[in-house]
Amino acid sequence: MASKRHFFTKIFVVLGGILLCVGTVFFVVGMTLVNWDFDRLSNVLYEQKQYVQQDETPIERLIFDYPSACVTLTFSPEASRLSMSYPVRVNANGDEMSSIEIIEQDGTLTVSETIRFPQFLQWETKTPELTVILPERTYAELSVRAARGICATGLQASERIAFASDYGNVEVSDLSAPSIQLTADAGNVLAASVRAESVLLRSDCGNVEGKNIAAEHLLELYSKLGNVLADDVSSEGALRMESECGNCVLRGACTAKDASVEVDLGNICVDGILSASQIDLTNDCGNVEGTIAGSAQDYTIRAVTDLGNNNLRDRDGGSKTLTIHVSLGNIEILFAEEQ
DSSP, X not given: OHHHHHHHHHHHHHXXXXXXXXXXXXXXHHHHHTTOOGGGGXXXXXXXXXXEOOSSSOOOEEEEEETTSXXXXXXXXXXXXOEEEEEEEEOTTOOBSEEEEEEEETTEEEEEEEEOSOGGGOOOSSOOEEEEEEESSOEEEEEEEESSOEEEEEEEEEEEEEEEESSSOEEEEEEEOSEEEEEEEESOEEEEEEEEEEEEEEEEESOEEEEEEEEEEXXXXXXXXXXEEEEEEEEEEEEXXXXXXXXXXXXXXXXXXXXXXXXXXXXXXXEEEEEEEEEEEEEEESOEEEEESSOGGGEEEEEEEEESOBOOOOBOOOSEEEEEEEEESOEEEEEGGGO
């Protein structure tokens, strides 16, 4: 008897949860149709404040740690000093709910935000923006951590550029530095027109896209849960692409000395032409297909699929190496000079 009561209790709990979800969906859709302002539900407000560089000494390093905003950095030919517009959390009475520390010392500008109250007690419907206008020059270091995304264009650094987002996109273009690292815990990483000695694009949960990227030593594109795209990229050293759950796609002309692509669950697609002295393509569950530069005669080939079709035959004698291993899926590789 007790077991039957427990059974019906579980059934009613599940039905109650389903009805709650359906009711919530109808509520949101209904309120949206009548143009209801969802911002009225927010218990967090923001007051926008301004900051202008105080010291005449040029800023060489920017170090930002701002959990509550999307950060945008851009050059301005007209700017003689750095300026910044930043949000400060306030409640309905105008009392500040976060503390902002801005330190300008020895050519380094450090900006950090500390939220005074637990975030799980706060509800907000808009993402505030922190905007930085930089004088057009080369900086030593640009380091930004933001919870809600980072946008940047036209930046140059003599040492490194490092952008990290917790749960927002990282979108950049026209960057130049010896070391460039763009990462997101939950969000997309999108980079275009990037020049560096080493480049890392990584997302734990989101897509990674690199377009028109040139690296002298190492170019890495990695996603745990999302697709990885390399479009017209080059590396004088190594090109590394990896997705644990998603496709790896190469478009345009992709060149490297050593190219390695690895997928656990998804496809490897060379939609353009891949050119490298050593090519390693590995897929646990999915197909490997596309076009490789040159002809089959140029390569020593080792291609194996445990369960699937394979259009390649192993051969020796090539000055380059092509190694493909697929556990479950097909191999269909063409050579550019044989089409």
